[in-house]
Amino acid sequence: MSGVPFLLPVDWWALGAVIALSGGAMALLLLEFLPHGPESNRAALVSLVTLLAAGASVFVVRDSRRALFDGMFVHDGITVFFTFLFCAIGILSVLLSWDYVKRTRINRTEYYALLLSSTLGMVIMAGSNDLITVFLGLELMSLALYVLVGFRRSHLESNEASLKYFLLGAFASGFLLYGIALLYGATGTTNLQKMTAVMSDSPMLENPLFVVGALLLVVGLGFKVSAVPFHMWTPDAYEGAPTSVTAFMSAGAKAAGFAALVRVGLSTLGAVRTDWVPVLSAIAILTMTVGNVTALLQNNVKRMLAYSSIAHAGYVLVAIVAGGRDGASAALFYLAVYSLMNLGAFGILTLLGRGTEERVLVSDLAGLGFRHPGLGIAMTVFMLALGGIPPTAGFMAKVYVFGVALKAGLVPLVIIGVLNSVVSVFYYLRITVAMYMEEPQAEPTHVSWAVPGALAVLAAVALTLWWGVQAHALLDQAQRSVLGGM
Amino acid sequence: MIPASWSLLLSAVVFTIGVIGVLVRRNAIVIFMSVELMLNSGNLAFVAFARQLNSLDGQVFVFFVMTVAAAEVAVGLAIIVNLFRLRESVFVDEINLLKG
Numbered sequence: 001m002s003g004v005p006f007l008l009p010v011d012w013w014a015l016g017a018v019i020a021l022s023g024g025a026m027a028l029l030l031l032e033f034l035p036h037g038p039e040s041n042r043a044a045l046v047s048l049v050t051l052l053a054a055g056a057s058v059f060v061v062r063d064s065r066r067a068l069f070d071g072m073f074v075h076d077g078i079t080v081f082f083t084f085l086f087c088a089i090g091i092l093s094v095l096l097s098w099d100y101v102k103r104t105r106i107n108r109t110e111y112y113a114l115l116l117s118s119t120l121g122m123v124i125m126a127g128s129n130d131l132i133t134v135f136l137g138l139e140l141m142s143l144a145l146y147v148l149v150g151f152r153r154s155h156l157e158s159n160e161a162s163l164k165y166f167l168l169g170a171f172a173s174g175f176l177l178y179g180i181a182l183l184y185g186a187t188g189t190t191n192l193q194k195m196t197a198v199m200s201d202s203p204m205l206e207n208p209l210f211v212v213g214a215l216l217l218v219v220g221l222g223f224k225v226s227a228v229p230f231h232m233w234t235p236d237a238y239e240g241a242p243t244s245v246t247a248f249m250s251a252g253a254k255a256a257g258f259a260a261l262v263r264v265g266l267s268t269l270g271a272v273r274t275d276w277v278p279v280l281s282a283i284a285i286l287t288m289t290v291g292n293v294t295a296l297l298q299n300n301v302k303r304m305l306a307y308s309s310i311a312h313a314g315y316v317l318v319a320i321v322a323g324g325r326d327g328a329s330a331a332l333f334y335l336a337v338y339s340l341m342n343l344g345a346f347g348i349l350t351l352l353g354r355g356t357e358e359r360v361l362v363s364d365l366a367g368l369g370f371r372h373p374g375l376g377i378a379m380t381v382f383m384l385a386l387g388g389i390p391p392t393a394g395f396m397a398k399v400y401v402f403g404v405a406l407k408a409g410l411v412p413l414v415i416i417g418v419l420n421s422v423v424s425v426f427y428y429l430r431i432t433v434a435m436y437m438e439e440p441q442a443e444p445t446h447v448s449w450a451v452p453g454a455l456a457v458l459a460a461v462a463l464t465l466w467w468g469v470q471a472h473a474l475l476d477q478a479q480r481s482v483l484g485g486m
Numbered sequence: 487m488i489p490a491s492w493s494l495l496l497s498a499v500v501f502t503i504g505v506i507g508v509l510v511r512r513n514a515i516v517i518f519m520s521v522e523l524m525l526n527s528g529n530l531a532f533v534a535f536a537r538q539l540n541s542l543d544g545q546v547f548v549f550f551v552m553t554v555a556a557a558e559v560a561v562g563l564a565i566i567v568n569l570f571r572l573r574e575s576v577f578v579d580e581i582n583l584l585k586g
Contacts, residue, residue, distance in 0.1 A: 132547050139554045143561050150565055159569045160581050166565050167517055167578070170558055171508050174524030177551060178501055181531035181544075185494075188539045190547070236584040 014066045014075035016057025017083045018127075021120040024050025028113040038107055044452075047094050047112040051119070055087035065484065071191055072130040077484025078332075081477065082126030082259045085336055086252060090119045092343045092456045093248035099450030100244045100350040106151050114151075115248065118144035122256035126263075131180040131190040131217075134260050138176070138224065141256055142169050145249050149241040161240025168223070168233040176220025182213030192267045199268065217264070218279070224257035225313045228286040238306035243360070246302060247346030250309050251339035258316055258335055262328050265320050266482075280321045281413055288314030288420040295427050302360045304427060305345055308386060311424060312338050318417055319401045322408040325482045330404040332478035337385075337397040337467060344460030345382040348375060351453055354446040362434050364445045369435035372447050376435050378461050385464045387428040388421045393467035393474075400475065493534035501527035514566050514576040525555045 012019070028046055036042055058080055066075040093115060101107040121141030128134045146169065150162025184190050186209035187198045223230040238246045291311030298304035316338070319331040353359040369376030385394030398421060402414045467474050500523055507520025529548045536544025570576055 132550060136550060136554065139558070143557055146561050146565065150568065153568055154572070156572055157583055159565070159572060160583050162565050163514060163569050163578075163581060164584075166562055167508075167514065167521070170518070170521040170562065171524070173554075173558075174501075174504060174521055174528065177525055177528035178531065181497075181528045181535065184532065184544055184547075185535035185538070188541065190543065239584050 011061075011064075011066050011068065011075070013057065013061045014064065014068060015073075016061065017054040017087070017123050018120060020050055020054040020057055021116050021123065024053075025113045025116040025120065028109050028116065032109045036109075038105070039102055040107070041098070043107075043109040043112040044094055044098050047116055048091060050116060051087050051090040051094065054119075054123075055084060055091075058083045058087070067129065071193065072133045073124070073127050074129040075127060077481035078259065078263065078328075079123075079127035080484075081332055081336075081481035082255065083123050085255055085339060086119050086122045086126070089248065089252045089255070089339050089343065090115065092347070092460065093244060093252075095452040095456035096247055096343070096347045096350050097244040098452035099448065100242070100453065103353075103448055104152065104242060104356050106242060111148070111151060114144040114148050118148065118248070119252065122252050122259075125256045126259035128260070129192050129263070131183065131192070134263075135173075135177060135180060137256070138220075138260070139173060141253060142173070142224070145245075145253060148245045149237055149249070151245065152242055157240040158242065159240075161237045164240075165233050165237040172220050172223035172230065175216045175223075179213045179216025179218075179220060182209045182216065186210035186213060192263065196267045214276075215279075218283075221257055221261050221264075222283060225254050225261065225316070226310050227283050227313050227317060228290040228310065231287070231290070231310045234310055235303050235306040238309070239300060239302045243302065243346055243350045243358070246306075247343050247350065250305070250342045250346060254309065254313060255335045255339055258313075258320070258331060261320055262331055265323060266325075266328055277321055277323075280317060281410070284314050284317035284321055284413060285416050286314075287311065287317060288417060292420045292423045292427075295424070298427070299362050300360055301349060301362055301365065301431065302346075304362075304431075305342065308424065308427070309342060311420065312342075312386075314420070315398065315401055315417060318405050318410070318413055321413065322401075322405045322410060324408075325479075326404045326407065329475065329478040329482045330400045332481060333471075333475050334397040334401050336474060336478070337393040337464070340460050340463050340467075341382050341385045341392075341394055344378065344457055344464065345386065347453060347457045347460060348379050348382070351375070351447055351449065351457075352445050354448060359445040362431060363438075363441060365431060365434045366438040366440040367435070367444060368447075369432075371444065375447060378457050379435060380432050381461050381464055383428040383431050385468070387425040389425070391465070391468045393464045393471065396468055396471035396475075400471075490534045490538040493530060493537075497527045497530035497534060500524075500530065512577050512579050514569075514578055514581075517578065518562050518566070522555060522559070525551060525558075 028043055062080050118141050121137045124137030128137055146162055146166040149165050150159050152158035186207050187195045189195055226234040288311050291307050295304050295307035316331050316334050319327045349360050385392035388394045388398040405414045504520045504523035508517050511517050529551050532544040532548050
């Protein structure tokens with residue numbers, strides 16, 4: 001070889017989404033130098049184009065399989081699936097933010113630049129095949145989210161949420177990093193494939209470095225997906241953040257955390273699966289139960305949905321405990337459906353209120369179903385879907401997850417999961433009851449209609465119902481993605 | 487030569503100090519410093535293992551982690567300063583609007 005090649009031999013197409021998202025985020029920061037008014041749509045439009053470009057570039061190479069950068073980043077079925085999912089989450093979030101950020105006077109270019117960086121971090125997490133890349137992706141996603149949560153700078157709640165999220169998030173990163181260091185010491189590598197190979201040669205369960213390292217890794221990732229007992233930040237961060245950011249992080253950050261867990265579960269931990277079943281089962285049971293029971297007590301819809309998102313993390317964990325390719329595809333399916341329902345439900349909350357006021361208490365929804373029938377029907381669809389009632393996609397997602405768990409012989413876990421779903425219906429229906437059967441006590445909530453936001457909600461309703469009826473299309477996609485994994 | 491196990495022991499001690507610091511201190515800035523201790527103990531463990539395993543990977547990772555830690559400082563201090571402007575306090579016990 002003559003000299004050092006100027007460019008690494010890299011398939012740039014496989015990195016298309018990463019390049020598009022980083023380019024878009026930087027372009028937005030440069031655009032800030034050109035003057036624009038407070039009502040400008042420029043940043044939102046640029047980020048929409050960027051996200052569409054990222055999605056399109058993945059679409060071009062959706063069937064190719066590559067390992068890039070010495071195996072640190074892989075472009076395989078799971079990467080493609082999650083990149084599509086994150087681009088979709090990003091697009092819906094941009095549409096929901098469109099008027100919300102103008103209304104709450106946070107329409108700054110950085111808002112969208114941070115949204116794109118955070119999406120980029122998620123994509124890197126989904127595609128990383130090395131624990132260091134997981135760490136980098138996770139930090140890129142989280143650092144952008146810490147700022148987004150505190151984006152209403154003059155708003156005390158927003159700042160408080162940001163501080164809590166940041167301190168606990170950094171704490172969890174410390175655990176994750178130390179876990180990675182210990183795993184590196186035990187196996188001599190941080191690459192997931194090589195780690196699996198090392199483990200099949202020599203069993204690692206006798207090695208305390210490996211056991212402690214893996215436990216710390218689970219703690220770090222468990223924090224990001226807000227599994228109990230690492231969930232304390234979730235309700236505060238979700239409640240204090242601007243609602244459009246809550247929508248984005250509740251869907252995206254959770255899916256990204258699970259993307260990393262699915263990858264680790266399929267390769268490294270999968271090799272010693274039986275030994276992890278008790279630990280992960282306990283976390284799954286706690287997560288489902290604590291999330292659902294605490295959600296019953298909430299009067300703030302944002303907080304209630306935060307606890308509900310904790311409970312949903314528990315259902316996905318059931319799929320991960322079931323393990324194998326079936327478990328992974330059920331988890332992928334569940335995550336896609338969950339993201340959609342949650343974006344929709346939070347999306348409706350972004351439309352409520354006038355100016356900077358927030359109308360997110362259950363009592364604020366009173367009578368909304370009759371005054372705004374479209375909004376009422378949409379919210380009802382999301383609540384039924386979150387509760388897992390047919391014919392919505394939420395029902396099919398739960399059926400697949402529990403079906404896979406039954407096949408894996410996890411009967412107690414399934415029983416607890418189903419009981420939890422029943423409990424959850426109470427608080428989801430409470431919102432529907434408030435909308436249709438209660439009269440507003442004070443001034444009825446003003447609805448700030450906005451075309452982009454309404455479009456996003458409409459798209460979420462349509463897909464929630466469509467995947468409820470035609471679930472196999474999405475499930476096929478999820479199964480093929482997992483089979484296409486390395 | 488100092489054996490690698492000593493460095494590992496030191497990193498474990500520093501990590502534990504960091505964890506305890508986060509759990510018992512109530513000043514946001516001190517909590518944040520404890521988090522940095524945790525990250526640095528990870529770095530120390532990486533270097534020690536790299537030496538023990540005779541591979542360069544671990545030493546390279548430290549650079550990544552240092553970059554991340556620097557970015558985290560920038561974001562974290564900005565958040566704490568902004569909160570201080572509004573509340574004139576950095577004690578996490580006094581920051582308690584959100585609950586339920």
